Amino acid sequence: MSWFRRKKTEGVDQKAKEAYFTASQGQLIWARFSSNRSAMIALWALVIMVMMGLFAPFLSPYDPTIAGRDKDYENGAPQIPKFWDENGFSARPFIYATERERSIKTNFRWVVQENRDKRLYVQLFVEDWEYSFLDIKWDLPFGLPPLQVKTLTFDTHLFGVDGGKIHLFGTDASGKDIFGRTLHAIWTSLAVGTLGVFIAFVLALIIGGISGYYGGWIDSILQMITDAIRTVPPIPLFMALAAFMPDHWSSETRFFFISIILGFIGWPTLARRIRTHLLTERAQEYVLAAELCGASSSHIIRRHLLPSFTSYIIVDLMISFPYMVRSETALSFIGLGLKDPVNSLGALMQNVSQADVLLNYQWYFIPVLFFIALVLAFVFVGDGLRDAADPYSGTKK
């Protein structure tokens, strides 16, 4: 019996070994990554937040712009749904209705009070403001009619309340729902970061690629420029560039401009990595073989050299992401980036910097928690990916 069992485990071992040796690069990285618990938790957090950003209009009960403001509940505290109170238990969660009052009793100031006898029940799939997942409007030049695409329009939202409004994270000074704003802000900040990383990546690929592939004097000159740009502190430079932005620019134009700035300043580190890697790979035999077969430079770069370090590039992009998001928030925080009506994490955090908020309206800090979670998730996923993509990390343990 014991002999039989032993034979069987050996068989399993053999299978595991075979799977290990025949696995692709991607499968190996994933296997190592998924055994790293902190990285997996971070990955889940990240996926959830990206999803929240993507489905922000569906998840947020009210329009995050001024159109969706609740003028009877300005600077209102978060309303957390309850299941029971002194008046009894309810299977459907509820909040209390609020009343706004100004009289001699309240010293002639507007005071919002909860009416604990009037319950508002939380409903699922409520119809409210209309939103579209695809809404593009471009003004074309030469007097052509503007290009407009608007599809996937819905007006159903995950939740809401009957005969009133629910603000999970409270409202800001103009009565905008902070829950909705936060979700939309995550998406904006991610989009700025993605666009910035993408621009930086393309620039780094071109400049680092040319520099590393051709070497010689081209490399020396390009490296000199790269090094010079790398030494300039980016945020002061951003500030200088952001001063270009005229005040009358729309939020979309500002958005693109910021992403472009982020991209134009983020490339040098990545370009240097690509160049170093190309310089070492270029001397390998397989490149020589391809050259002797008559392959063109661009073919060699695309088909042979780039795939040899795709995993490094992905890791680098992942690591540079939190820095991009951070730069956006920093810029918006100083007041040079996206401004208040736009929902970006930086713009939301700008509201927090007054002592008044710190003492009286603590729920303004909820977006900051999301920012912290977002950056932490990115850093841990990046770290996990780096460990997983390193082919020597497994043999060390």
Place this chain on the structure above:
Amino acid sequence: MGQFIQFAMTRATMALITLLTVSLIVFTLMELVPGTCAERYLAFKNTQGSQISVADIEAEEKRLGLDRPFLVRWTSWVGNVFFKGEFGDSCILRLNINQLLADKFWISLGICLAALILSYLIAVPIGIVSATSTSAATNNTLRFISYLGLALPNFLLALIIMLASTVLFGDSLTGLFSKEFRDAAWSWPKFQDFLSRAWLPIFILGWSATAFALQTVRALMLDEVGKLYVTAASARGVTGSTLLWRYPARHALGPVINSLGFDLNRIFNELPIVALILTLTEAGSLLIEALARSNDQQLAGAIIFLLTASIVALNFVTDILLAILDPRVRRGLMG
């Protein structure tokens, strides 16, 4: 020794070339900002009540030498900066930039360098422990705390500390000097007063720089710990922290010294924001003032150039320091 001097000279020349390139980039950017110095000054005067015509602007441009071609202006700017150390006058304040910046720049640099030192005082031991420790819990906790420095927006940290100190000590800790020392000349009590306040920006800047420093130290240590010479040393009976400090740490810290310049770069990034919150009055806040509020390109260019120059200088110093400290480089240079 001759070889060492040659090495130092090459490095110095390279640093100089980098500075020249940077000055060209900065100068070009400042040129691209819409409006010239002359227009800006006269527009400012216009708000004060005097009537300004196009002819006035042209005359002012001529007086400032703005009608010359771009390259000539750049050469004269660079020449003034390199040979005389003069940055000219600020566009709007009409004050000499050197006078405007003198103390403020040195204070900023001091704060940033202190933050850099603090970040490595934290990052080096934690990085080594994190790379060699086998306990996942310690490892994750240490990493979490240091990454929190990256994730926690530094303005939030500043706000919390300020609020706490207002409640506890009745002083908000903003600014770099207390009232009685603000305009006083430098003296020992003023310096003490400065230190009692400067720890806050240093701490905030240092914590956010720690995350990146820690990542570097940890990665480098991980590379070295598994190597054969470490196994050989432990086979000879060297154990514990002696083993770590004498063998892998010495190897790993070479590249760390090399990357100090870029860490300073990262700290400079945070400086304006921290300055804004703590209402500091040094170069960082002056930079915001110059860029965000008034488009003062002359002043902004000078500040960015000075910040970059200090990074280039630090890079040069670390290169030389590494050549002296690292026996491999030292033997190669000095025989």
